[in-house]
Amino acid sequence: MFAVPHAVSVTGASGATARTGDPVNDGRNNVINQIRAQSGWAGTVYTRSDGTVLRVLSPGKAAGAGLLSATYLDSYITSAWNAYTGKTLTVVPFADQPNTKYFGHTSGNVMTFTNTSGAVVATFNKPSSADVWGCAGNLPAPNDQVVGPISRTLCAALNRGTLGTVDTQPDLNSAGFYKNNPTNQYARIIHANMADGRAYAFPFDDVGHFESLVTDSDPRSAAITLSPFGAGGGGTPSTWSSLVNKNSGKCLDARSSATANGTAIQQYTCNNTYAQQFQQQSTSSGYVRINNRNNAAQVLDVNGVSTADGAVVQLWAYGGGNNQQWLPVAETGGYYHFVSRNSGKCLDVPGSSTADSVQLQQWTCNGTAAQSFRLA
Template sequence: MRIKRKLSQALAALVIAVPAAVSAAAPAHAVGPALLPVTVTNNTGRGEAVHLYVIGINLNTNRLGYVTKSGAFTPWPAGSIPPSPAPDASIAGPGNGGATTLQFPRGFSGRVYFSLGERLKFFLTPDGLVQPAPWAAGDPNRNILFDWSEFTYNDAGLWLNSSQVDMFAVPHAVTVTGANGVTAKTGEPVNNGRNAVINGIKAQPGWGNTVYTRPDGTVLRVLAPGKAAQAGLMSANYLDSYIASAWNAYTGKTLTVVPFADQPNTRYFGRTSGNVMNFTNSAGQRVASFNRPSTASVWGCDGDLPAPNDLVVGPISRTLCAALNRGTLGTIDTQPSTNAAQFYQNSPTNQYAKIIHQHMADGKAYAFAFDDVGAFESLVHNGDPRAAGLILTPFGAGGPNPPPPPGAVPVVSDWHGKCIDVPSGTFVDSAPLQGWTCNGSGAQKWTFTNGTLQAGGKCMDVAAGSTANGAAVQLYTCNGTGAQQFVLSAAGDLVNPQANKCVDIKDWNSGDGARLQLWECAGTANQKWHKG
């Protein structure tokens, strides 16, 4: 089960769309409490006041409204044209280092908004609540730092997710604790993750304008590519060349879509004719057809990729959209692909989704509408919840270190079987590399990339680019210099070609913490390595 992510928009005013209720029979074994405590923790490191809002739909009455701190539901009054100001539904949130507990009433679906420094401005039309839309010109919330999570809480449990479908602004994690006392958490950025996402996206050609900075210098948000393109901040045709290549790949071969992980025999087969991809079922009957989608349709998972709530067209469309966003359509012919190491390898690619996923502690995020295909979304669910949480995470340093990327391996000494290790798993410039008992941690996982060895997003490096015997081998920001080139030979020598010298365990120290250095290659055991 998933909360519906795509937000339909009514009127030019962008009226809020409430996530579709999760339809499920109440479990016979347990039902969550009538009021579920949800604790919002402020670890941002910022001093502004925090304002919270719980808005959405009462699933029992189908009425739109808001929830107070104590969990009482209040329907919105009638709106007007032009939109009229909504009643103030804000709840005072926690200061930095503090926590505030809200109550979610069972039978409610919607969003928790959180703004820093200023209250959000909501308005009402006859059709409902106008949601903040800072990508739209003239939106009154444009210069407010805010974000939201989405949830549904009903008799079947709680679904709670962080969302980057529209923008990335306030980093936050979501948690749920079940009746068994076990807590699940996701959505947490890595150490300095917010800055890494912002700077990473800024650095991509054509993406710089998707980052919005307030006049006082505060970076407020990165817009998702669909929103940025709508606002004229990046090319509206950015993905067109890749889409055409991927679509045309199936004029001469068959795409197999297996949309349900628990139903491997339910398969659909796609072939392209002209600009149309037609799908047949196992009996050869045509069941769906899709025009070659525009870039906008891929960003939004809509338009040419309609996804009705059925059991055939919608699941195929979801799979196509995920594959196009992740860049696997055209090269991986059975979808969905669930090997994250194969995602975002195409050019051009969805840099927004790629960079956000790279900087999440568990690699999970909701960076586009159907990022839940293959379970890569930042969602927690429990059928028998007892508590939940939203953690506003640090804007700067703080949080866990990056997880090792797919394909990362330990580099092990042939001599004593210990691993090349980053001390304390602290991926900082000039951290001296050492030998340490192999423990499977990210501090000992290395990727061999373009002649470099990388861990935690940084490179194995010879200090100061020295070529002398005894030069320290360390970790440092990747910079493309010869000091960061290493080759593991078939003989087990880990060689720096610039110096033509080997990575050596200093002083034949067999203990944990032994430093590594560069030394003349001698073929000795303290210079022999292999991939674990």
């Protein structure tokens, strides 16, 4: 259910705080009113006898209580399922294992998956709306390394409305989520009213790391902060800091204070502008996305999802890719090096330069000062 929105935060040894769960201004009322306005969804908003809204039930709970059509999503499920009678669905369930792939085809109501050797590894009967809402029933997710990962990927795609149109899953382009009709209005509206767009709105909403989660490999404190029910909220999800290179003493900087995709991330004389302020927002397993304050939707990104030495670092809209996630590794003296989740290589100032305007890159981690940064 959606009832009492709250932010969660964790502060690590460096003093940096990662935070998520803040709604936008008046976010609770937005969610309630927007869900209530959707055809067929008004009954999911549960009120006290005096009219006070207590909670909005998630679709599975609402359908189970007779407050939402039990077959609400069935037409979309059938369309998405049948799409793979004539084409292949490719599931790549592990971001760190891009060569682990499964291939799905539908015959009748059954979708069968094979591995890269052609062996059958899983079969699924067409799920009902209840199965999709709960990621259960015909979408069982055992804690194994094959059936469960395929199932949770299918479930996320059906909730987000991308199965049938995006043929490699999981799909990480959130701009294309919830475009189908009918769609999961509950998840769509809650995500849209979170300051950072992140929420856990259905089982396995963590597929692709779109969930509201903070982690730290060396935590010092944690907090839960209740959000205002009316106006208020929308605070930044974590502390803004400059990242100062140990070798040059210069700051990470979005070139010319630009906010376009592809803007170079350079080093530049520290000047305390928003172009030089960043926040570390946890994704999973200790990794963080590093947002720029000029546009918090944009993050440090390795160009072209490259794993090569010398690939440049730029700003790009966050899509959940491993080339947009970094592991902060503590060093002595309050410095850190940042390791790309995609390549295992470090954020680096080319040639140990001390000049302004040098665009940063990824490079094999080597322990030099050109790869060390402190928060300021």
